[in-house]
Amino acid sequence: MDRTGRAPRGSAIRELLAITANRSVIGFGGGLTAPELFPAAELAECLARVLADRPASALQYGPTEGLAALRETLAARLSQRGIDVAPDGVLITTGSQQGLDLLAEAFLTKGSPVMIEAPTYVGALQALSAHEPEFKAFSVDGDGFQVDALEEWVDVHGRPDLIYTVPTFGNPSGVTMSYRRRERLIELARKLAVPLLEDDPYSELSYDGLPPVAMRAMPGGEDVIHVGTFSKVLAPGIRIGYVVAPRVVLERLILMKQGRDLHTDALAQNMVAEYCTRFGLDSHVERLRGSYRERRDAMLVALRRTMPASVSWTQPAGGMFLWLTLRAGRETGELLRTAVAAGVSFVPGTAFHADGGGANCMRLNFTSSSLEEIAQGVGILARLISDKA
Numbered sequence: 482m483d484r485t486g487r488a489p490r491g492s493a494i495r496e497l498l499a500i501t502a503n504r505s506v507i508g509f510g511g512g513l514t515a516p517e518l519f520p521a522a523e524l525a526e527c528l529a530r531v532l533a534d535r536p537a538s539a540l541q542y543g544p545t546e547g548l549a550a551l552r553e554t555l556a557a558r559l560s561q562r563g564i565d566v567a568p569d570g571v572l573i574t575t576g577s578q579q580g581l582d583l584l585a586e587a588f589l590t591k592g593s594p595v596m597i598e599a600p601t602y603v604g605a606l607q608a609l610s611a612h613e614p615e616f617k618a619f620s621v622d623g624d625g626f627q628v629d630a631l632e633e634w635v636d637v638h639g640r641p642d643l644i645y646t647v648p649t650f651g652n653p654s655g656v657t658m659s660y661r662r663r664e665r666l667i668e669l670a671r672k673l674a675v676p677l678l679e680d681d682p683y684s685e686l687s688y689d690g691l692p693p694v695a696m697r698a699m700p701g702g703e704d705v706i707h708v709g710t711f712s713k714v715l716a717p718g719i720r721i722g723y724v725v726a727p728r729v730v731l732e733r734l735i736l737m738k739q740g741r742d743l744h745t746d747a748l749a750q751n752m753v754a755e756y757c758t759r760f761g762l763d764s765h766v767e768r769l770r771g772s773y774r775e776r777r778d779a780m781l782v783a784l785r786r787t788m789p790a791s792v793s794w795t796q797p798a799g800g801m802f803l804w805l806t807l808r809a810g811r812e813t814g815e816l817l818r819t820a821v822a823a824g825v826s827f828v829p830g831t832a833f834h835a836d837g838g839g840a841n842c843m844r845l846n847f848t849s850s851s852l853e854e855i856a857q858g859v860g861i862l863a864r865l866i867s868d869k870a
């Protein structure tokens with residue numbers, strides 16, 4: 482239970498992950514990366530090297546803000562994407578989830594208005610919910626957050642305490658916010674002096690050319706709080722994320738992090754820094770892009786071939802998910818049980834809404850199944866949906 486006495490929002494997802502661990506079910510439900518693409522041998526080499534060369538750094542307590550070498554690597558990597566930040570402007574966190582958690586605590590108290598997308602990332606809903614804010618959800622169209630609606634809300638109600646967005650290859654929508662909307666959101670946040678949180682785990686998984694520019698890299702975006710992770714480009718089990726934020730914010734987060742876990746796992750930080758230096762992340766990311774692009778395309782082809790006309794879906798240019806909308810009144814929560822019995826899982830749309838919306842929607846993951854499983858799983862879903870389309 483959380484402080485409001487409600488069951489934690491993620492429990493449905495955890496149950497689903499348990500289902501996807503059952504190999505007889507095709508798992509479109511979890512947010513998993515492809516395990517066969519983990520660079521395990523290279524990471525083993527890095528781990529051995531780190532333990533042999535730098536045991537004192539890898540096995541000793543370290544600085545709360547993170548390993549200097551990794552912060553340098555990250556600052557250099559971010560600068561390639563136009564994000565101008567010095568190594569001491571980066572805080573290493575235990576997954577980007579910890580960044581979201583710390584930021585929620587830094588900015589929210591009970592009743593704080595928070596602007597979010599509908600649908601939005603379920604883990605952010607969990608982190609934010611712990612502080613009992615008032616969620617103000619704005620639906621996403623093909624260009625992302627509908628900034629008009631945010632502006633109208635502000636005109637009536639005033640300043641929110643936080644704006645949270647996954648602007649690039651969104652989880653769960655697969656949608657990317659347009660440049661113009663990004664500009665207007667930055668402008669709105671600046672005008673109101675509201676923290677604007679850009680959660681960006683997916684930019685590097687771009688399948689149709691270069692990813693869009695991060696808001697933190699845009700003119701006027703210097704104060705945007707940018708949260709990222711190695712989870713999707715290396716391995717989520719390593720639990721290394723990061724936060725780029727203005728100094729005053731970063732200092733607060735560092736103090737809070739000290740009280741939680743002193744610092745992020747030093748062995749893991751050393752291993753990732755060694756991997757980036759020794760192998761470079763780019764060639765691995767290129768491999769991921771090639772494989773995930775094929776899987777995304779396979780899912781789009783299978784959907785086009787099999788789904789009834791009443792179903793629509795997003796066309797993600799990157800990331801790991803696409804979002805299906807069934808006809809109004811069709812409950813995907815109910816469908817899930819039948820689907821799992823028939824051998825395929827997904828996440829019902831309500832999990833990604835603060836208010837129970839999205840009941841006729843579902844999120845499908847395309848990165849953790851093979852091309853054959855994708856074709857087969859979509860076929861099963863289409864049959865079940867068509868039964869009562």
Ligand SMILES: Cc1ncc(COP(=O)(O)O)c(C=O)c1O
Nearest residue numbers: 512576577578602652710712722
């Ligand atoms: C939008 C978004 N933010 C944050 C995370 C958390 O990632 P991690 O804690 O593994 O860095 C995820 C994971 O799926 C995500 O999709």
